[in-house]
Amino acid sequence: MSAEDVYNRISVLRAERGVSRKDLAAALGVHYQTIGYLERGQYSPSLFLALRIAEYFEVPVEVVFSLRPFPRLGSEVK
């Protein structure tokens, strides 16, 4: 893990809520490609944008972003 890696679950939350990249981008006031770069981990958002993303999905920010990889779904069930 590099020093500046920030992991996120934006694509999961977006899929779960049935929100398109363009809809999310419009709600956050960013370009839709920015959502794509965020999901691919090629861009780490500012604190302001991170908080706004968490607010949009109505979850705490640590549900969306983490400094460590998120566990795979089902990995804790076995």
Add this chain to the structure above:
Amino acid sequence: MGELTPGQLEARYRDWPPRSWYATRGRRRILVGVGAGSAGLIWVSAIVCYYLAPSLTAMWTTFALTGAALVIYVVVYSALVGVTRGVIGLAERHLDERQSRERQKIQANAHRGTTVTLVVLGVLLSVAMPRGETVVQIPAAAIVMLVFGVIATHVILPSLMAGWQMSDPPPDDEDDPDDGDGRDDEEQDEDGRSGRAPGRSGDGQPIDGKTAT
């Protein structure tokens, strides 16, 4: 001419340039190379003027090269505005934080590029000076074209840097499968690099890294 807005940009560049022009790093760099070539034509015309001016040959060669350079660069610049989705071309207030940061990086690199260009030019000119001569006669046309070449390089370098540094763009949305060439854009980088980092998320596939499913 009015300022381009994000809505106009999306409408204008929805179908142009073709995605095949910029889907891979290799193709984007070819586009940048063509743009750099257009600036190179102006430098060539300065050299032509140095050797041939004043003459009709120098004059018509300069007109032809400068005209060709302008036409080529207008096409390349327009394509790069579309490719970068406004990172170049849009007013700063229309950019989001990622685009704004990208533009700052591009401008910083372009500034370094201009510095290198000026240093190289200074070295070349001092080497080209005849030994022992304190006064050198240079045709005015050559000086004009040289200055024009420096200014053109300074002006176009940020847009070329933007195209050169750009990583593979994500699909516009889930309903935008690819560029129509039947291949996955992420896998077609010609220098063997994938636009998607290993283990990162994408399109609901199981992943190990950046985004968990």
